[in-house]
Amino acid sequence: MNASRSIIFSLVAVGILVCLPLIGVAAGMTSFFGVIVPYLAVALFFIGVVARVVRWARSPVPFRIPTTCGQQKSFNWIKPDKLDNPWDNKGVVLRMILEVLLFRSLFRNSRMEFYEGPKIRYASAKWLWLGAIVFHYSFLVVLLRHLRFFSEPVSSLVHLLEGVDGFLEVGAPRLYISGLALLAGVAFLFLRRVTIPQLKYISLPSDYFPLFLIFAIAATGVLMRYIYKVDIVSVKELTMGLATFHPVVPEGIGSLFYIHLFLVSVLFAYFPFSKLVHMAGVFLSPTRNLPNNSRMVRHINPWNYPVKVHTYEEYEDEFREKMIEAGLPVEKKE
Amino acid sequence: MYDSGKIIPGIILFVGLFTFPLWSNLGKAAPAPKPELPKTEKVCVMDAAFMKTEHMVLLNDWRDKVVREANRVWVGPDGKEYQMSLQNSCMQCHASKTKFCDQCHNYAGVKPYCWECHLEPKENM
Incomplete structure (x- = not known):
């Protein structure tokens, strides 16, 4: 599919996903969209992710294939690069922590460009790294803030997070920075895909769809919090019912909530079958999680x-x- | 399966962390809150459905009008005049913070910053 068709396809898909609960709730299917769909989605999420990881773990990795970006350990008088060419588990763990928490390999991103001549020049490109950091961390904060709907009494850590997130104290309910940052992050990641020609060329519906889906989730959440509010006590009764396996569907929760819940369910169900499963995959990338010890240990091909x-x-x-x-x-x- | 010594603990950690909402409540949901409604008055400044979802917007609006515009009078949709004041209007009917405000706020994990300026009513509970 070309770029514009991919975008339209993904937009239509998300549009249909928004309309489904809207129609369903109007037809009185609140327990279907409020209980059955979320349970199915979460079950699919766990089974899918575990099955994926097991499937990955079944493929042998007979040889060391870490990407090395520094001096390999050799003679004592040559300084090895512990982080970029790790030779033991300690170095690998440190490298993985930096990779998972700080997206270190994205930070190394570079771009090639032509300038007068034409000459080729390479330059560092940090925008993707910054966009990814903003997107992932604001999503994490948003996710953790939602724990207030799944525990009673609410943990003081969640309150601390809310306090930091809402420290601007703008309006009531307090404006959370993470919600806006998440929308901005998704918007940036989308605009990047459509404005850089090379990137637009390789983008598929499976790239646009999750972006639109997450944008729709964040947008419905923000709308629900600040503009078209829903009865939050009823919402918590529903979510607590889900979490404690005594599902209840209180009357009179606005349909915006059901749209939000349905989109989140779709995200959970879609997760293991899409690029989003890099959440688990990052830990299993052999170019990152292997020590480069080919010259110290003999690795024998198991097959x-x-x-x-x-x-x-x-x-x-x-x-x-x-x-x-x-x-x-x-x-x-x- | 290769590296099961790392994969299996990893899977257990993942499932354990991500099911936190399911096991942290031990299968018991706290009962839904029942805020105590005033016995003397039947109607609030707006209808109950509006107050349920929008009271914080109204209060924020009142705060701005009183503090920034020195305007204390608010005209309701029915044309009735009210004094914009937390202590002298709202809490005349909803006298108890613990029995009214805190009920839903605690349940939903909301910590409004009203009481950073306003004095909390002293209540013996």
Whole structure:
């Protein structure tokens, strides 16, 4: 699919997903969209992610294939690069922590450009890293803030997070920075895809769809908090019912809530089958999680079949007489 | 499966962390709050459905009008005049903070910053 068709396809898909609960709730299917769909989605999420990880773990990684960006450990008088060319588990763990928490390999992103001449020049490109950091961390904060709907009493850590997130104290309910940052992050990641021609060329519906879906989730959440408010006590009764396996569907929650819940359910269900599963995959990337110790440890390919060998000694035993007859040198005379 | 010594603990950690809302409540939901409604008055400044979802916007609006515009009089949709004041209007009917405000706020995990300026009514609970 070309770029514009991919975008339209994804937009229409998200549009349909918004309309489904809208129609369903108007037809009185509140327990379907409020209870059955979320349970199915969460079950699919866990089963799907675990199955994915197990499937990955079943493929052998016989050789060390870490990407190395620094001096390998060799002689004592050559300074090795512990982080960028780790040779032991300690280095790998440190490298993984920086990768997972700070997106270190995105920070290394570079861009090639032509300038007068034409000459080629490489420059560092940090915008993707910044956009990714803003997007992922604001999403994490938003997710953790939602714990207030799933525990009673609400943990003081959640209150602390809310206090920091809403420290601007703008309006009531207090404006949360993370909600706006999440929308801005998704918008940036989308605009990046459509404004850079090379990136637009390789973008597929599976790139646009999650962006639109997450944008719709964040947008419905923000709308629900600041503009078209829903009865939050009823919402918490529903979510607590879900969390404690005693589902209840209180009357009179606005349909915006059901749209939000349905889109979140779709995100959970879609997660294991899409690029989003990089959440688990980042831990299993062999270019990051292996120590570069090929010259210290012998790694044997597990699917090597036993090779039938015929050694020189056996060969000589077989042909010794003929070799001596022909005047060829032999190692053993008898 | 290769590296099961790392994969299995990883999966257990993932499932354990992500099911936190399911096991942290031990299957018991706290009962829904029942804010105590005033016995003397039947109607608030706006209808109950509006007050349920929008009271914070109204209060914020009142605060701005009183503090920034020195305007204390608010005319309701029915044309009745009210004094814009938390202590002298709202809390005349909803006298108890613990029995009214805190009921839903605690349940929903909301910490409004009203009481950073206003004095909390002293209540013996």
